Amino acid sequence: MTRERQILGELGEEAAFEFLRKKGYRILERNYKTPLGEIDIIAQDREQLVFVEVKSLSDTSYILPQEMVNKKKQEQIIRVALSYLKAKGLKSADCRFDCVAVVFSLGNEPEIELIKDAFQSDDRYLY
Amino acid sequence: MGLAKVYSSAVLGIDAYSVEVEVDIAKGLPSFNTVGLPDVAVKESKDRVKAAIKNSDFKFPTKRITVNLAPADVKKEGSLFDLPIALGILAATGQIEKAEFKKYVILGELSLDGGIRSIPGALPIALAGQKEGREGIILPLDNRAEAAVVKGLNVYPVENLSQTVDFLAGKTEIEPFSLDLEGVFERGREYKVDFTDVKGQEHAKRALEVAAAGGHNVIMIGPPGSGKTMLARRFPTILPDMTLEEALETTKIHSIAGLVPPQTALIATRPFRSPHHTASDIALLQ
Missing domain, CATH: 3.30.230.10 (Ribosomal Protein S5; domain 2)
Incomplete structure (x- = not known):
């Protein structure tokens, strides 16, 4: 990963964090790291536990940030989410996977889009 | 939940x-x-x-x-x-x-x-x-x-x-x-073609009548265009009318194959099939 992309990612996560807080999400964890991977934000939205993946890109790229959350990435997030639930003993929590897409453009405020319930687990990842 | x-x-x-x-x-x-x-x-x-x-x-x-x-x-x-x-x-x-x-x-x-x-x-x-x-x-x-x-x-x-x-x-x-089941059944029995349409072909008609009356199989041999398929298509019209049970059975098969036309309740005419001569045994059964 180039230095620019890393900075863009950090800026995006910061923007997403503020955005979600304003939306009324109670942030529980940021950059929850396990050997399986990382979840950007874990938050509480009303009674639901939300695992949020933040993707940032500049508007000069040809794809949307949300397109980068592909099947492989989703599966990774699901695995980490399961390990989080297990570690916290929250087996029967009501949860959801959200995706926040941040598009940076030169000289403007970043454009933020929240996709609620962006994807679901499939039968391979159940406890 | x-x-x-x-x-x-x-x-x-x-x-x-x-x-x-x-x-x-x-x-x-x-x-x-x-x-x-x-x-x-x-x-x-x-x-x-x-x-x-x-x-x-x-x-x-x-x-x-x-x-x-x-x-x-x-x-x-x-x-x-x-x-x-x-x-x-x-x-x-x-x-x-x-x-x-x-x-x-x-x-x-x-x-x-x-x-x-x-x-x-x-x-x-x-x-x-x-x-x-x-x-x-x-x-x-x-x-x-x-x-x-x-x-x-x-x-x-x-x-x-x-x-x-x-x-x-x-x-x-x-x-x-x-x-109105009776009405549908009555109306459904009508064929679009009829055996009386056939002119000439006296030998073939005689043979088919005998087969229909006695419940026999028939093999028709002849050059293309001599009217084999035409005769075969009209053959069901001289067979006895279908009973309700027979019609139900026939409609069931059509229903499963998705071949019942919309708005049609019963298929009460005897089916005519013309499989291609190169069809395999398996294709025939399906």
């Missing part, structure tokens, strides 16, 4: 058997699983169900959804479980109250906008429903005539998901579809 049981049916051979569609909604990672030997069309129903529920202004739950098609040891094919699965999800999340699913056999394919599409095999399913003692059958509009042939079963044709939900919740009434 909730559990709902909806009764549906599936076709095996030319007969249908009852299938219980159980939907369980639990807390946990949101997912949608179908168990009970579903084939690809049944597995894919989850995407149709999801879109149809959302587009009919209901809420699709972000929960762990498990759909079981019992009996679990028989393979389930086709898209007719879309409607029962959608209704099961709505009932398990409390979006339909106090629906008496036990009274009905429910089948139908969903389109993304919540509309209900016709399915093959409505007649055998209606027959099985009547045998089990169900009060009614809820099925796609285009299949209503086929199912209405069965006596002692109310046929409720539905056009979309919201209408079905309102009906089950007792908010609206649907007039059971009925038809």
